[in-house]
Structures are given as C-alpha cells and as structure tokens.
Amino acid sequence: MKNPCKEIRDKAADYVLGILSAELSDALTEHISRCPKCRKYAQALQDEKRSLVQLGESLDRDMDAREAKVIETLNQSVQSEHAKPMQIWRKIMKTRITKLAAAAVIIITVLGGINFWPGSKENGKWWLGPPAAWGQEIIAELDKVEVITCRQRAIRVRDYGPDTMSGLWERRYYAKDAYRSDLYDENNNIINTKWILPDDEGNIQHEVSFKFECYFEEGKKYKSYYDDLLNHLRRYVSFLDRASKILGTETFEGRECVGFEISPGLYGNFTVSRPTHIWFDVETKLPVRTERYGIKSDFDAGKTLTIIGDQFDYYAEVPADIFTPHIPEGFVNAHPDDIQDARKGEMIFAEVPEKLRDEIVSALKEVQTVAYQEYLEWTTADGDTHTYGPRNMYLARDGWREDSSKWETPQKKKWYLLEKKDNDAVSFDFNERNFRLIETIVNFTDKTYSVATYKETSRHQHPMDRILFLAGLVNRADRILENTEIEGIECFGVEVSANKYGNNSPNDKHLMWFDMETKLPVRMEFEYWQSDGKTKSVRVRDQFQWDTELPKETFKPIIPEGFELIEGDDK
Amino acid sequence: MNDRCDENLVAASRTGDKSAYALLVKRHYKHVFLVCLGMLGSVHDAEDIAQEVMLKGFVEIDKLRDAAQFGSWIIRIAKNLCINFIHRKERAKKVLVEKSTRPNQTTTQNDSLQLAIERLSPETRLPLVMYYFDGESVKTVAEKLNISASGVYQKLRTAIRELHNLLVEQGDAK
Numbered sequence: 001m002k003n004p005c006k007e008i009r010d011k012a013a014d015y016v017l018g019i020l021s022a023e024l025s026d027a028l029t030e031h032i033s034r035c036p037k038c039r040k041y042a043q044a045l046q047d048e049k050r051s052l053v054q055l056g057e058s059l060d061r062d063m064d065a066r067e068a069k070v071i072e073t074l075n076q077s078v079q080s081e082h083a084k085p086m087q088i089w090r091k092i093m094k095t096r097i098t099k100l101a102a103a104a105v106i107i108i109t110v111l112g113g114i115n116f117w118p119g120s121k122e123n124g125k126w127w128l129g130p131p132a133a134w135g136q137e138i139i140a141e142l143d144k145v146e147v148i149t150c151r152q153r154a155i156r157v158r159d160y161g162p163d164t165m166s167g168l169w170e171r172r173y174y175a176k177d178a179y180r181s182d183l184y185d186e187n188n189n190i191i192n193t194k195w196i197l198p199d200d201e202g203n204i205q206h207e208v209s210f211k212f213e214c215y216f217e218e219g220k221k222y223k224s225y226y227d228d229l230l231n232h233l234r235r236y237v238s239f240l241d242r243a244s245k246i247l248g249t250e251t252f253e254g255r256e257c258v259g260f261e262i263s264p265g266l267y268g269n270f271t272v273s274r275p276t277h278i279w280f281d282v283e284t285k286l287p288v289r290t291e292r293y294g295i296k297s298d299f300d301a302g303k304t305l306t307i308i309g310d311q312f313d314y315y316a317e318v319p320a321d322i323f324t325p326h327i328p329e330g331f332v333n334a335h336p337d338d339i340q341d342a343r344k345g346e347m348i349f350a351e352v353p354e355k356l357r358d359e360i361v362s363a364l365k366e367v368q369t370v371a372y373q374e375y376l377e378w379t380t381a382d383g384d385t386h387t388y389g390p391r392n393m394y395l396a397r398d399g400w401r402e403d404s405s406k407w408e409t410p411q412k413k414k415w416y417l418l419e420k421k422d423n424d425a426v427s428f429d430f431n432e433r434n435f436r437l438i439e440t441i442v443n444f445t446d447k448t449y450s451v452a453t454y455k456e457t458s459r460h461q462h463p464m465d466r467i468l469f470l471a472g473l474v475n476r477a478d479r480i481l482e483n484t485e486i487e488g489i490e491c492f493g494v495e496v497s498a499n500k501y502g503n504n505s506p507n508d509k510h511l512m513w514f515d516m517e518t519k520l521p522v523r524m525e526f527e528y529w530q531s532d533g534k535t536k537s538v539r540v541r542d543q544f545q546w547d548t549e550l551p552k553e554t555f556k557p558i559i560p561e562g563f564e565l566i567e568g569d570d571k
Numbered sequence: 572m573n574d575r576c577d578e579n580l581v582a583a584s585r586t587g588d589k590s591a592y593a594l595l596v597k598r599h600y601k602h603v604f605l606v607c608l609g610m611l612g613s614v615h616d617a618e619d620i621a622q623e624v625m626l627k628g629f630v631e632i633d634k635l636r637d638a639a640q641f642g643s644w645i646i647r648i649a650k651n652l653c654i655n656f657i658h659r660k661e662r663a664k665k666v667l668v669e670k671s672t673r674p675n676q677t678t679t680q681n682d683s684l685q686l687a688i689e690r691l692s693p694e695t696r697l698p699l700v701m702y703y704f705d706g707e708s709v710k711t712v713a714e715k716l717n718i719s720a721s722g723v724y725q726k727l728r729t730a731i732r733e734l735h736n737l738l739v740e741q742g743d744a745k
Contacts, residue, residue, distance in 0.1 A: 013728040045735055051684050052734075056704040059614070060601075066618060067600045070625045071593045128588075245597065246590050260590075 004041035005031070012042045016049045050547075054366070068263050126285065127258045131240035138237050138285055142230055147175045147318055150229065151311040156303045157293075159365055160397065160464035163306075173316070174229045178323040192336070195325050206325040209336040215327045216335050229309070233287050236262055236278045247277060252289050252310065256282040259289075288312050299501070301361040301472025302465045348478045352494070356519075357475040363519040364468050369396045372544040381534035393541075395464050399555045402463075415440040415557040416460060440557035448566045449559050467541070470510060471521055476500040481511070486523050487543065490516040498528070505529070520546050581638035584629065592629050599642055600625060603649045605705045609697035610653040612689035620656055624649045687737040695730035698723055 004012070011028050014020040020028065032039040126134050152170040157163045167186030173179065179196040195206045208215045239262050247259030257279040279289040290309040297303050375389030391404040399417040403410065419436040437454040454460065473496045481493030493513040498504035508528040515522050524541040577598070583591030603624050607617035628645050635644050688696060701712045702723075709727075713720045 009732060010728060013731045014724075016731055017724065017727055019724060041735075044738075045731060048684075048735055048738065049731070052699075052703045055684055056706075059605075059608075059704055063601050063604070066604060066621070067597055070596050070600060070622050073622060074592065074596070074626060074629060075589055245593050 004038040005035060008032075008035075008038045008041065012038070012045050015042065016045045072263065127246065127260075127280070127282075131237075134285065135237045135240050138280070138287070139234055141286060142234055142237070145230060145314050147173065147316050148229060149173050149311075149313045149316040149318065150309050152181075153308045153310075155306040155308065156297075156300075157306055158303045158462070158465050159468065160302065160395075160462040172229065173318060173322055175323060179228070180323055195323060197323060197325070207336075208325070208327055208331065209339075210328075212334075212336040212339040213328075213330065214332045214334040214336055214339055216333060232290075233278075236276065236287070236290070240278075247279075249282065250279070252279060255288060257288055258282055286312070286314060299472075300469050301357070301364075302468030348497075350477045350479045350494070352475045352477050352480065357472060359519045360471050360474060360514060360521075361468065364464075364471055364521075367464070367520070367546055369394075369548060369550045370464070370544060370546050371395070371548050371550065372541055374539065374541050377538040377540060379536045379538075381532075393463055394550055394554050395462075396550060396555060400463055401554060410444045412444065413442045413558075415555060416462075417555060418462070440559075442557070442559060442563065444560075447560075447563050449563045450566050451557075467521065467524070470524060470526075471512065471514075473500060473510065474512070474514075478509070481513070483516070484513065486513055489522050491522050492516055498526075518546070520544065576639070577641045578638040581632060581635060581641050584632050589629075592632070595628075595641060596625050599645050602642075602705065603645055605700055606646055606649045606697075607653055608704070609700035610650065610693060611656065612691065612693070612696055614685060616656065620652050621649070624652055627652070683738065683741050687734050687741060690737050691730060691733055695726050695733060698726045699730040699734075702727060 008028070008031060011020060011024060015025060015028055028042070032042050150172050152172055154166040154168070155163050156166060168183060168191070170181050170183050172181045177198050181194045183191045183193070185191055189210075191211050192207060192209045194208075196203050197206065198204075205218045206215070207218075240260055245261045247261055249256055249258050251257070259277050259279040262276045262278065275293050277289075277291040277293075278287055279291075280286065281288045288310065289312070290307075292307045292309075293304075295305040295307060297305055371392070371394050373390040373392050375387055375391065378386045378388065380386075388406065389404065391402055394401040394403075398419075399415070401416070402412075402414040404412050404414075415438075417438045419438070437460055439452045439454065439460070440449065441451075442449045474494050477494035477496050478500075479495050481495060483490065483492050485491065491513040493511060496510045496512070497506050498508035498510065499506040505528075508526070511523075511525040511527065512521060513523045514520060521544055522542070523544075526539040528537055528539075529535065530537060577595065580591045580595050584595065600621065604617055604621040607620045607624070608614060611617050611620065624645060627648055628641075631648075635641060688699070691699065698712050698716065701707045701715065702709065707715070709720050709723045713723045716723070718726075
C-alpha cells in the first residue's frame with residue numbers, strides 16, 4: 001500500500017484511539033473522503049484496532065483454562081518452603097500398607113493435642129482441615145446409605161440475555177442396585193417415570209410416559225452402568241484435596257453449607273471447562289447440593305445447562321414398591337419418540353455439511369452488536385398483501401432497542417437494559433441471582449412512557465438468543481435452498497419445518513439465508529398460517545449489519561418532552 | 572471465604588493451604604499473564620513464564636513481607652522472570668542461527684496479529700497490551716508504568732502505527 005499523506009498518519013492513529021478533537025475529526029473525515037490512500041490507511045487502522053479488541057477477547061476466553069492449568073500444576077508438584085501436611089498425607093497414603101499406620105499417627109497426634117493441621121481447630125470449621133481426613137469420614141457415611149433421593153433441575157445459561165430455570169424437574173431415587181426418576185413439568189404434573197433395574201442379562205430400563213400414554217422396556221444398552229449419585233458423590237469427595245477453590249459458606253434450604261469447586265481436569269478427560277460445585281452441610285458434613293456447569297445443549301445453540309442437584313435425603317423412607325415398574329391401564333407399548341413423530345407427521349432431513357452449524361453458531365457467538373429490521377408480510381386468501389412494520393432492532397450484549405413504526409410513523413420505542421451480575425463468584429440459589437432488566441417504553445401514539453424493572457427475566461428473551469436458536473436449527477433442515485444473492489451478498493439458504501422443535505405444525509417453516517463468507521444470517525423468514533388456514537404470514541428479519549458500531553446513545557432511553565409517565569407492566 | 576482479602580489468603584497460603592493460594596491465582600493470574608505478554612510478546616512464552624511466576628509465588632510466599640502487597644509483589648516477580656527469560660533467549664540467539672520471523676502462508680489472521688505484536692518494540696508493546704487486553708485506562712497505564720498520560724498516548728500512537736507497518740510487511744494488511 002502506498003503511504004498516506006504525512007499529516008494524516010498521526011491523526012488517523014489518534015482517531016482510532018478516540019482522542020481526536022471533533023474539529024480535527026471533521027477535517028480528517030473530509031480529507032479521507034477525497035483521498036483514497038488515506039481512506040484505505042484509516043480503514044486499515046480501524047480494522048486492526050477491531051482485531052486487537054477481538055484478540056484481547058479471545059485471550060480472555062482462554063484465561064480460565066490457563067488459570068486451571070496453573071492450579072493443577074500447583075496441586076500436583078509444588079511444595080512451598082514449609083513442609084506441607086497435605087503433601088505428607090498424600091505421600092503416606094500412596095501405599096496401602098501405610099494407610100492404617102498413618103491413620104493411627106493422626107489419631108495419636110490429635111489426641112496428643114498437637115495442632116498437626118493448621119486451621120482444623122478453628123471454631124469448628126472442619127472443612128479447613130485436611131480433606132483426606134474428613135473426606136474418609138464422609139465416604140464411610142455414604143457407604144452406609146441404603147436409599148438416597150434428590151431433586152434435579154436445570155438452569156439454561158444463555159450467551160445473550162438472562163439465564164432461566166427450566167420448568168421441568170426430576171425427583172430421583174437411588175438404591176444400591178436400583179434407580180428411579182420421576183419427571184415433572186412446571187405445574188408439578190408428572191410427565192414420565194423411568195426405572196433402571198437389574199435383570200439376569202444386565203440392567204433393564206423401564207419407562208412410562210404419561211404425556212404420550214405409553215410404556216417401553218430397553219435392556220442391554222444400560223448393561224453395566226447408570227448415573228449413580230452415590231458413586232458420583234464418593235468421587236467428588238475423594239477429589240476434594242485437589243479442589244481448585246473453597247466457595248465459602250451459604251445457606252441452602254435453611255442449612256449452613258460449605259462449598260468446593262472441583263476442576264473438570266480432575267475427574268475426566270474433558271477438554272472444555274465444566275467445573276462442579278459441591279456443597280456440604282456444615283453440621284452433618286454430608287453433601288447437600290451439587291452444581292454441574294457448562295453442559296452443552298445439542299438442541300439450542302444459544303445455551304449451556306447448569307444442572308443443580310439438591311434436596312438430598314439420605315435416610316429417605318420410600319414406599320416398598322417405589323422400584324417396581326407400574327404401567328397404568330390403557331397405556332400402549334411404544335416409545336414416546338415414535339408416538340410424537342407419528343403425531344407430528346413425517347420429518348425430512350437434508351444432508352447438511354457436518355461443520356456448518358458449528359461455523360454459523362461460532363460466528364454468531366463472536367458478534368458484539370447488530371442492527372437489523374423486522375416486519376410482517378400478510379397475504380389474505382384473496383391474494384392481497386400487506387406489510388406491517390418495520391421494527392428496527394439494535395442489539396448489544398447487555399441490552400437492545402426496538403423502534404417500531406407503522407406507515408412510516410413512529411409508534412413505539414423500547415429499550416431493554418440488562419444488568420447481569422458476574423456469576424463467576426459463588427453460585428447462589430437461582431432466584432437470588434442478580435438479574436435486572438430495565439424496560440423503557442415510549443409510546444408516540446398516546447404520548448406516554450413507562451419504565452419497569454424485571455427481576456423475573458424469563459418474560460423477555462434477548463432477540464439475539466432467538467436468532468442463535470433459529471440459526472442453530474440448520475442441521476435439522478428439510479432442504480438446502482439454491483445459492484442466491486441477497487443485498488449484494490452471496491448466500492446459501494436452508495428450509496426448516498417448524499415441527500422440528502416444540503409442537504408446531506409441519507406447515508409452518510423457517511427459511512434462512514447466510515453469508516457464504518462470514519456464515520452470518522442475511523435474511524430470516526418465518527412462514528406460518530393463521531388459524532383460519534387461509535391467511536399466510538411471513539415474519540422477516542433482514543438488512544442485518546453485523547458488528548456495526550452502535551453509538552452509546554443508542555441504548556440510552558430518550559423521553560420526548562411533555563410525554564406522560566404511566567404505570568409499567570407488572571414487575 | 573470468597574470475600575477474603577489477599578492478606579488472609581496469603582496467611583493461609585503460608586501454612587500450605589493450596590486452595591487459598593488457588594484463590595490468589597484466580598485473582599492475579601490474568602494481570603500477571605498480560606504483563607508477561609506485554610514484555611515477551613509471545614502468548615506461548617507468556618503462558619510459560621506466568622505459570623512459573625505463580626508457582627514461584629507459592630514457593631516463596633514466606634519472603635513476602637507485607638501480605639497486603641501480594642499484587643504488586645507478584646508483578647515484580649513477573650517482570651524479573653521476564654527479564655531473565657529475555658536474557659536467556661538472547662544468549663541462545665547468539666549461539667543459534669536466528670530464525671526468520673516471517674510467517675508462512677498458512678497463518679490465520681489472529682496468528683499474524685500475534686506475530687506482529689511479538690515483533691513490536693517492548694516499550695510500545697506493554698502499554699498496548701495493558702490498554703487493549705487488560706482494559707486499563709490511560710491514566711492507570713501511566714501510573715503503573717510511571718510515565719505521563721501524554722507519554723502513554725504517544726506510545727499507543729506509535730504502537731498502532733508500528734503494528735500496521737508490521738502487518739503490511741507480513742502481507743496481512745490491505
């Protein structure tokens with residue numbers, strides 16, 4: 001590239017740094033508008049700055065993994081200049097023969113009143129003592145348990161917008177050789193019951209679906225192993241001397257608990273970061289809560305799951321027949337998936353290139369801002385077409401804005417600002433998580449405005465979260481559309497029937513086109529029929545400007561003078 | 572316990588409590604890593620040295636006089652280890668034939684940007700890394716590097732231009 005004009009070089013750098021005065025900025029803009037060399041130079045600097053910011057973010061993303069590696073190395077090899085009791089313990093415990101002797105030494109030491117382990121006598125805070133010692137105690141207690149029950153729930157952790165607690169939850173029962181789980185919906189209606197029971201050939205799974213009124217049995221597949229809670233708990237406890245951090249104490253279900261974080265590297269070959277938190281009752285020392293983070297959802301690209309296990313009951317008195325499968329009268333012998341498929345109609349799957357979904361999803365996850373428009377096209381049985389909208393959308397990570405208009409007259413402006421507390425610290429009970437969504441609506445028709453703060457965040461989905469979900473459906477496409485050019489961009493497209501998720505009609509469908517180069521959406525259509533079966537509606541999202549620079553003011557609510565404040569929605 | 576201050580964590584670490592020291596790692600690692608990156612330029616080298624720094628911090632924690640000063644103490648260790656590393660590398664260079672730093676054709680955009688950052692002069696690189704990667708304000712960078720704010724701007728300005736020239740040289744800038 002030829003050199004830019006000399007006087008421009010410093011100015012362009014200052015402009016990128018954001019320290020150029022308004023006057024000089026104008027002069028620069030004016031100059032580059034007529035000097036291609038300088039324009040190219042200024043553009044290159046701007047692009048490089050963006051790459052720097054992105055590189056910074058990508059370095060940041062790997063920071064946890066780097067930290068975890070340091071902590072792992074710390075735990076494995078380093079000894080400080082002091083002799084470390086934990087290290088001594090591990091060394092001693094390495095040989096089975098010395099285990100008893102070591103235990104005897106510790107007992108003698110404790111009885112003798114020598115403070116062998118610093119902190120162990122600190123106001124009854126047993127968890128500050130060596131995990132190897134109290135861990136053995138807990139494992140011995142777990143070994144005595146006959147039946148344990150717990151509740152399991154899932155939190156959907158979203159890339160965009162607030163996290164939400166799934167309405168579905170499970171009650172699980174574990175005995176030494178039998179397992180049962182009851183799945184409930186948000187209104188506590190039972191959806192299905194599953195048993196895994198030993199048989200001559202191995203374990204057999206029995207399942208009754210109350211939703212589809214059917215039952216089935218499946219053997220062999222589950223021959224040797226099922227998700228045994230007691231085993232998991234034993235394993236977590238045995239890793240505690242290598243826990244990456246103590247989470248402190250919290251109150252759960254009215255009990256004071258102490259928590260530990262266990263890094264994924266310690267109990268499996270996971271390449272991704274999936275830490276587990278385990279909380280112990282300070283009084284009984286038994287585990288009362290587990291939190292498993294970062295579990296990927298195959299279905300929804302925009303979220304990972306945090307699985308919470310709680311309400312542990314170690315001395316559960318359960319009815320004698322709890323592990324005996326019971327099939328309600330009239331239920332048919334079939335797999336629920338088959339019944340669901342039969343109800344939904346035939347599903348067609350196109351051959352979508354294997355990595356395409358990943359490419360689209362990761363491109364979308366990199367996005368920081370986007371502006372696009374949404375509108376509705378409505379075709380009646382007579383063939384008349386009407387357009388409603390458009391609604392101009394401006395999205396950033398921590399908020400979004402919707403400007404809607406009708407016949408080119410502004411109707412409403414809505415601002416949503418999301419305050420999401422850093423969840424990296426202690427994971428509190430879901431309801432105590434600090435989310436706040438501040439909604440400001442300005443209504444130009446009746447000259448009013450309202451402001452509302454939502455703590456229950458499930459009502460408003462971040463629009464980007466929806467886009468991620470829809471784009472993530474590509475691998476369930478019915479067919480691949482012909483490549484085409486939209487808004488001057490070479491695109492590939494897919495068609496996905498809406499019955500591929502939820503209980504939607506196979507007649508409704510999504511048509512989506514993506515930029516060949518960047519893999520980002522260029523146009524998204526949702527075609528659906530009104531209940532009269534004659535009127536077709538198409539919801540269109542287009543004119544996407546990905547990672548466009550949105551001035552800070554975009555997300556700052558502006559109330560026109562003279563507008564009257566009215567009550568916001570329920571909070 | 573999450574709210575424990577550095578002082579308490581240092582005290583616990585002195586008794587050999589690795590989980591307490593792990594909390595200190597979580598608190599200070601990023602900053603240590605970015606200082607190493609700023610001084611060394613290479614992500615790979617910065618990872619190695621930052622790890623060495625954090626481990627050394629644990630081994631030598633008894634030598635820290637004022638427990639509340641853990642943050643600045645660990646950064647001092649980082650700077651010293653980086654200087655040692657640079658000297659070691661320079662000595663090695665004298666023996667070995669210096670490898671060309673020109674990238675090959677298969678490098679990605681991030682790789683070439685990282686390479687260009689690696690090739691920046693150290694005095695402009697550290698402010699750039701602190702400003703862009705550690706999210707620090709010009710004022711904070713100035714305080715930490717003990718130079719004036721206008722000095723920081725001058726270094727950032729130079730870094731931006733130098734970086735562009737290096738990318739052009741590598742054939743990566745348009």
